Amino acid sequence: MAGSQNKFDQAIWKTVSSIVSGRVMSYGEVARAAGYPRHARMVSKAMSRCAEPLPWFRVVRSDRTLAFDAGSAAYDKQQSLLQKEGTQIIDGKVVPFYSDEGKDLDEILWGPPE
Numbered sequence: 001m002a003g004s005q006n007k008f009d010q011a012i013w014k015t016v017s018s019i020v021s022g023r024v025m026s027y028g029e030v031a032r033a034a035g036y037p038r039h040a041r042m043v044s045k046a047m048s049r050c051a052e053p054l055p056w057f058r059v060v061r062s063d064r065t066l067a068f069d070a071g072s073a074a075y076d077k078q079q080s081l082l083q084k085e086g087t088q089i090i091d092g093k094v095v096p097f098y099s100d101e102g103k104d105l106d107e108i109l110w111g112p113p114e
Helices: 002-017 027-033 040-048 073-084 105-110
Strands: none
Touching: 002 027, 002 040, 027 040
16 A cells, blocks of 8 residues: 555655646646546645645645635635735636737637637
8 A cells, every 4th residue: 555655645746846836736637637537635645745845835626716714824825825926816716827829819809710
């Protein structure tokens, strides 16, 4: 069991470490990206076992709300760290980031052709 837990932990740590500044992933997305679909509930435990600092604050709930109860110290810290990276949070929800880079102006304004 310890070997498989270590393998799982390593995959989770690698995935969380790869989340770029200003972006977030849900616990389920982290689990799937690490190769462990349906293991979302185990992601936070794996992150807590990491000896190196992880960008834990970039992991949010599946509905894009912050991972902690509003008003708690952990919630305030997660919100603050995300906002320092330029992540927008409205009513406790992370606003998705979409890039217009490389898109035609007509597509940006009017949408893709039908």
